[in-house]
Amino acid sequence: MEFKPYPFSAKKYAAKVPQLDNGIEARRHAVTIVGGGPVGLTVALGLANHGVPSVLIEADDSVCYGSRAICISRRSLEIIERLGAADGFLKTGLPWAGGRSFYRDTEVLHFKMPQDEDQKLPPMVNLAQYHIEQFLLDAAEKKADLIDIRWQTRVTSIDSRADGCTLNLATSEGPYSLNTDWVVACDGGRSTIREALGLQLKGTSYEGRYVIVDIELESDRPTERLAYFDPSSNPGSTVLVHKQPDNVWRIDYQLRDGEDAEQAVKPENVIPRVQSLLDMMGERGDWSPIWITIYKANALTLESYRHGRVLFGGDAAHLVPIFGVRGANSGIDDADNLAWKLAFVVRGLASGGLLDSYSAERVFAAHENLSYGTKSTEFMAPPSFAFDLMRKAVLSLAIKHECVRSLINPRQTSAITYTASPLNAAETEPGAFTRGPVPGAVLPECPLTIVEGGNASAAHLTDLVTPCFTALYFSEDGRVPAQFSALEETLQGETLPFKVIPLTAHLHPETRRDHNWDHTGRLFAMFGAKPGTVYLVRPDGHVLGRWHAAAAADITAAIHHALHT
Structure with a gap:
């Protein structure tokens, strides 16, 4: 071939x-x-x-x-x-929004990632x-x-x-x-x-090794993450399959203990395993290998x-x-x-x-990612007899018991909240917010309508994040208090990128003011907001601070604290 x-x-x-x-x-x-x-x-x-x-x-x-x-x-x-x-x-x-895991020839998990009408x-x-x-x-x-x-x-x-x-x-x-x-x-x-x-780098290097193969194969199979545990095509190991654009498929399969890595990546050894996998999956079309390499898991x-x-x-x-x-x-x-x-x-x-x-923030994020990555690695490629025994027990039980299937979930990546960031503005009203992103969290998504010059257009909240500090002002009628308008002018005069953006619960075309309308009725509730609430957002979309009754001095102090901490 x-x-x-x-x-x-x-x-x-x-x-x-x-x-x-x-x-x-x-x-x-x-x-x-x-x-x-x-x-x-x-x-x-x-x-x-x-x-x-x-x-x-x-x-x-x-x-x-x-x-x-x-x-x-x-x-x-x-x-x-x-x-x-x-x-x-x-x-x-x-x-794609989910995937399936199989133990031998039985599906034991069908997971879906968060996806709703706000996204x-x-x-x-x-x-x-x-x-x-x-x-x-x-x-x-x-x-x-x-x-x-x-x-x-x-x-x-x-x-x-x-x-x-x-x-x-x-x-x-x-x-x-x-x-x-x-x-x-x-x-x-x-x-x-x-x-x-x-x-x-410090941390853990795992012994398990994976061969990674890209192949060309025409198939109408839907795009989802496929994981096979102890499949007939590669007994005792784990195989991952991802469909890519241009009829390219990515296959990752674990080498068994004692297999020689140099021999394992030779085409004459890879091709039969891939063919066996495709046969097991029911893929009968012609295929060709494109690229082969080997991977070893590290958490460092x-x-x-x-x-x-x-x-x-x-x-x-x-x-x-x-x-x-x-x-x-x-x-x-x-x-x-x-x-x-x-x-x-x-x-x-x-x-x-x-x-x-x-x-500070990204080392914290790395430890969060490594924590989840380590758990997934220990399940996907058990580093010891005890982990292997635990995995076999979970997979066997998952065939009939739905309650254990979550243990198979690979815990896909998600945005990290910098809860202990030195930049976060202190909550001056403890307990005042019952909902909404805390300081350090990524701004959640929500549809809204942007009204500019009397013209309305569909948008989303993250469209408002630009290369500056942004004060999201939850307004009754699209008006922004004079102190915030003055602050915007002052900071821009200091060449410090900053803007105030009004968000309203109702459409106010009669005010002839540019504003952003929460047409779904979900945005104010999502943020635990009421008229006068302010969320201050960093240029990377993380919340810097939030107040139900902010003064311009609060915003100024939060920004200067972040920039000169």
Whole structure:
């Protein structure tokens, strides 16, 4: 059986060397991002949204080869939409909302992720990493004035100082160095920057190994996550199957103890196992292998994501097991958290301490993700006889007892609430809110109607999140108190991005004021809000503070506390 090329063909990019002065780039940069994968591109786009330029260093000459990360969550789609890159994700990606698990030949779980009429985006889309990178790259190329991508450029060493860094680079056109105020390391699990600084990931590495295979197969089977425990095609192991765009299917199957990894990835050993799986699934169509690799689960993280002028994100900062699809999604969340904070520091709007909150929040998130990822890994690939015995008992009982089926659920990724963030504004009215997102939580979704100049259009609450601090003012009639209008003018005069947005429970066309109407009648209740309630939202969509009777001074204090904590 011959290997087929991917239906997707990546454009190749040449190396370029800037103007040099004695081997050093003449221009000093504000931000240099190392690694042009999903996380690095997301950081670059996030900075560009705030008007901050960056240089992006990428060792390869194109987007990646192989499916790699394949599941993009609703939260990641929300972030990507704010970056202006979501169209390709939504047009090409295959949406799904649940999955099925089988024990031998019996279905033991049919799970569904949260999806209701409030949502604009699907819970998850399947999209191979080469598509993910390409769509982000397309958006970055539209902002070439702010994002300078250097292909075929590899970091050979770094000199990190209190006032910035020097990166020594190798290209096919010759070596050179550049000076930069900040380095963002998004250079993957084998991070050159992490190694150069002598930093180590800490946590657990699991013995279980998975072969990952991409195949081309035409099938009308619906898109959902399929998990097979102890299947006839691979007895004693676990197999995961995901449908992707372009008739590409991703298959992950666990190697049994004692199997030689080098032999296991040889096509003559992979092809019979895949054929056996497809036969078991009832897929009779012709198929061809495209890509084969091997994976080992790790649950590891740095203890801090900030080291002076160097900041870490994505796999360079943490390695999360694939179960629950937290890898790329947590990296995109890292990028979203970091971009606005670094932009505010670069623009002189915040102290460097704001970047310490990036580390605090995202290390907390990593431990949350690792906790869930570890539980899923111990079920999917039991690390000991005791875990294997427990799994067999759960799977056997699940055939007849619905109450134990939740133990099989892979606990898909979800947005993290920064409950202990140093940025959160203290609740001045304890117990006053019986509902609504707490400080540190992501803004929940809800449909609304935007009324501008007498014209109404359908929208969603997250459409109101832009690269600034946003005060959502729950208004009786669309009016905003004079003190808040004055605050908006004052902060904008200080070049601090801020706006007040009124939300109303009723349509008020007669006021001829622009406002946002809760036409479903759910928004006010969802937020536990009444006229006069204010939710202050960060540029990344997390709630900074909330009040039932806020004064302009409360808003000012919360923002200045966050920026200069």
